[in-house]
């Protein structure tokens with residue numbers, strides 16, 4: 001080893017150690033601080049230099065700047081009282097694995113690039129299928145999130161349906177192809193609409209399936225389907241937590257020759273809990289599924305899961321034609337998704353599952369469902385309206401009217417005891433509380449519910465504020 005490389009290695013290892021110490025201090029403080037950064041911390045972000053320097057700065061100074069300016073202005077998403085969007089916390093084993101895997105810097109594209117990453121990817125994918133109640137002949141692969149998982153499955157479905165119709169897709173692409181149809185729940189997530197657009201499917205090709213007051217597709221009003229139809233359903237409505245009636249719909253679609261894809265970004269994990277499983281009954285009948293590790297499973301970002309019943313349908317669409325990749329019968333991550341080079345996401349998924357086991361994952365799911373139910377009970381007891389019967393880890397709540405609901409949202413976000421975002425449900429403003437961080441305790445729920453109620457009862461005392469980052473779609 002040269003003197004230079006020895007020195008670089010030493011410097012790197014002591015910096016990583018310092019980073020781990022700073023990370024540990026951050027984790028310890030994240031339960032104590034307000035959930036959203038203070039105005040002071042936000043103002044300090046201005047001290048990050050905007051101009052790229054000419055010369056180098058010692059890496060230790062860069063790390064210190066990140067921690068001193070960056071850490072205080074983060075949102076305490078892992079501190080137990082963040083209920084915004086459907087953002088997960090981080091499992092302890094996964095957070096630790098991420099530190100080690102960061103040092104490994106493995107590219108999981110091909111098995112030869114990392115035997116460890118390839119093995120853990122394969123094991124973690126199989127464990128996910130077992131937990132979700134899907135057959136092991138199905139293929140699961142990790143990607144950057146449910147948006148990409150939805151896109152990947154939609155493209156695989158599109159290709160399979162057109163091939164079955166005798167269309168030479170490899171040669172002609174979509175130009176002049178038989179007309180593909182899509183039937184999508186009217187409650188489909190915004191990321192699915194985006195994926196459809198990216199897959200070359202226009203809105204004129206999409207028929208909308210009406211839903212009930214919980215956001216579930218109505219079987220009796222389901223549009224007609226045929227053997228060129230892709231049906232898009234969901235496990236876990238982002239607002240209500242309710243799922244579509246898979247058992248009634250999927251066999252019907254299959255009898256006509258159509259393909260059913262299920263967006264189960266968080267809701268698919270209900271299948272890992274014996275007490276919640278009935279809410280996604282029949283979901284195992286679908287042809288493809290999209291889910292997330294970084295939401296309810298509490299892996300770090302970014303981790304989504306692509307799942308396809310027939311591995312060949314996914315592989316045909318995602319394989320490279322390049323000769324150097326041919327003839328490898330092993331599982332090749334980059335032939336199961338859009339990315340070539342990729343983070344070894346399977347390592348963190350493996351760590352969560354290895355650490356918790358089957359019962360531990362079920363307990364994690366049950367715990368957040370229990371927290372959400374108690375949150376709904378406390379708010380309802382105080383006189384708030386629960387807009388759809390509480391399901392899974394989601395609570396959809398409204399305070400008096402639109403104006404009051406917005407005022408409560410703004411006051412809660414300003415209060416910083418917890419954080420919850422706004423949404424619109426059936427034309428009415430609502431607050432959505434999503435319990436996705438397994439570090440949330442019963443005391444966190446009590447403190448958060450009390451803060452929300454306090455903000456509601458006290459409204460009028462404080463000046464009106466505007467709500468932050470208010471997106472109905474995540």
Ligand SMILES: *Cc1c(COP(=O)(O)O)cnc(C)c1O
Pocket residue numbers: 086144145146147148189191192234236237238263264265266292304474
């Ligand atoms: C969050 C979410 C998505 C998008 O997932 P990303 O991981 O953010 O890409 C899609 N569908 C549903 C139901 C979601 O909750």
